[in-house]
Amino acid sequence: MQIATIPSEEAPSERQEAVLDAVLSLLVEQGHALTMTAVARRASCSKETLYKWYGDRDGLLAATVRWQASKVRAGNYDAQHLDSSALRESLQGFAVNWLAVISSRTSIALNRVAVGGAGSGRDALGAIVLANGRFAIGERLKPVLEAGRAAGLLAFEDAEEAFRTFFGLVGRDVQIRLLLGDAMALDEAEIEADARRATNQFLALYGAGKSPARAGY
Structure with missing residues (x-):
């Protein structure tokens, strides 16, 4: 298709x-x-x-x-002069944007419709959400990760694997809980705290000095 x-x-x-x-x-x-x-x-x-x-x-x-997905960006950075502070800011900014988008009422409704129709053959919305949402967002952040590796700030072998790790650390079980009707409320302060936590965890896993072969574990 x-x-x-x-x-x-x-x-x-x-x-x-x-x-x-x-x-x-x-x-x-x-x-x-x-x-x-x-x-x-x-x-x-x-x-x-x-x-x-x-x-x-x-x-x-x-x-x-x-x-909707265009609202999730990693911010501006200079790939030629990327330092640890700018990398952290870019990753954290991405996490904040993504959490704000997926917790919005409209995104929850959109994803519920996409999931509901994915196995029914009623429409192509599930594939559209994957192609223009999750996959497009991944391609937007991976250049940041690769710039971090080139600058000696990150150690990983596969950018897609590194992105998926970061994506999981940011999202945890938040999206599935929202899709299933959990009334959890993510205010600005909580989103900022979650984004900071996920970024710290990711850098602890993939920061320079880690073995690329085991950076994702």
Whole structure:
């Protein structure tokens, strides 16, 4: 299956953001029942405009997921002059952004719909979320990890394995608990504390001086 994507550098216009907001609100309210007609009505635009911008429903969903995922960034850093402080700040910033996104009401609704439809064959949202969410986010952070290795600050053999370790340390069981209806509330202070803890743990595992062969254990 070919999954629709939109280039990460293409920031949506203000009008397009209103459309993507409409998609998210409708997913919260209607789940799989979301239609192009409903989005056009909620966003006060024509279906023709939606098809012109996004191609079809999957394209619209892909744009929505990519827009949500674009909020998760590792911050600015100079790969040529990366030091331990800048690396820590980048990793912690990524963790803060990701935790804030996955704990939002709209992301919980989006992921519930994606999980619910993944094994049903009803739509491609599960694959869209993987391609434009988790996998896209991974490709966004791995250059930071590789820059840290090049600067002698990190030791690992495989960037994907290192990313998955960091991803797990940040997320723990938070996302699955939220998806299953746990009423846990993550305020700004708690997110900051969790991000700091995960970053410290990751650097303890993968910091320079660790054996690359055992850095993930």
